[in-house]
Amino acid sequence: MSLFSTTTSCFRKFLHVIFPATCASCDLALWNDPVPFVCHTCWESLMPLSGPCCPHCGAPYISSVALTHSPAHECGACRSKSPAYTQSWSLFPYQSPLKEAIILFKYRGKRSLTKPFIQKMIPALPALPNIDLLMPVPLHPQRLREREYNQSHLLAHGLSQHLQAPLLISCLLRVRPTVPQTSLTKKQRLTNLHRAFSVNDASHIQDKRILLIDDVFTTGTTLHECAKTLRKAGSGPVYGLTLARMI
Numbered sequence: 001m002s003l004f005s006t007t008t009s010c011f012r013k014f015l016h017v018i019f020p021a022t023c024a025s026c027d028l029a030l031w032n033d034p035v036p037f038v039c040h041t042c043w044e045s046l047m048p049l050s051g052p053c054c055p056h057c058g059a060p061y062i063s064s065v066a067l068t069h070s071p072a073h074e075c076g077a078c079r080s081k082s083p084a085y086t087q088s089w090s091l092f093p094y095q096s097p098l099k100e101a102i103i104l105f106k107y108r109g110k111r112s113l114t115k116p117f118i119q120k121m122i123p124a125l126p127a128l129p130n131i132d133l134l135m136p137v138p139l140h141p142q143r144l145r146e147r148e149y150n151q152s153h154l155l156a157h158g159l160s161q162h163l164q165a166p167l168l169i170s171c172l173l174r175v176r177p178t179v180p181q182t183s184l185t186k187k188q189r190l191t192n193l194h195r196a197f198s199v200n201d202a203s204h205i206q207d208k209r210i211l212l213i214d215d216v217f218t219t220g221t222t223l224h225e226c227a228k229t230l231r232k233a234g235s236g237p238v239y240g241l242t243l244a245r246m247i
Contacts, residue, residue: 024104025097035116037104042097043116048124049093049245054078057220058088060247083220084228086237090217090245091124098244102215106151117243118158129239132208133166134159135230137222138197140174155243156213165211171204172197172226193225199233207236217245 021030023039033040052066053059054075067073092098104110105117136152144150153169160167176196199205212226217240227238 023097024100035101036112037110038097038101038116046092046098046120048091049247056087057083058090058217058245060245077220083224084231084238085212085223085226085240087129088217088220088223088240088242089126090242091121092244094216094244094246102244106215107147109148111149111154114154114158117155118162121155121159121243122162125241128163128211128241129237130209131163131165131211131239132236133168133205134163134211134213135168135172135226137212137214137226138169138172138174140177140196142177143174152214155215159213159241163211168204171199171201172230173200193221197226197229199229202233205230205233205235207234209236210238212238212240214240214242215244217242 021037022028023030023033023042024037025042026039028039030037030039033043035043049058049060051064052061054061055067055072056074056078059075059077061067061075094102101113101117105113134156136150136156138152139147139150156167156169174196175198178192178196210230212223214222217223220240223240223242227240230238
């Protein structure tokens, strides 16, 4: 263990003595747990999504043999309305303990969870196609001022370093304020983000293969609208990658 790690561990123990804290998932007392706000046992219980899934949106299939005879079989939602992105992957289910950690990360200002998230995401990454650049799903300026950071940007920054691909953050814009997707019904989610995005300089994305990064895949509407906007502006194939997926 490095001197820095040892010092950090001692400091965390000291803080937990002065300011007792509990795990955001199981509510047990934290002591020397390596991940902020989540105990070691809960964090280690976090397992990536596995098994057959829709080859377009990544929706998990119930049957373990769902794609045995038809590997390209898409889910009902994708067959009903094909998403604008070429393919999307979600790494973990949006369940405890990840659900509580993402809420802290996204709404409570706990940016210290960025590194643990990236450390979990990297081993779970699928075999990605060749990518020219990464983009985070943008926040509207009003929301960005309130939150002071874009959680998708933090994830995209860490992944761009690992994938050694450029990160572009000023091209795709959210031009219309919208309410959070998680607060809406499924029907409302499908229209909430209509015309919410714009490209301010299409020259940066012409024929580029883009990987969009977001925190949670809810209905896929966010990735669809972003990809549709990018494709209309002249990009190449657009892919999506999210930390978690509601299932």
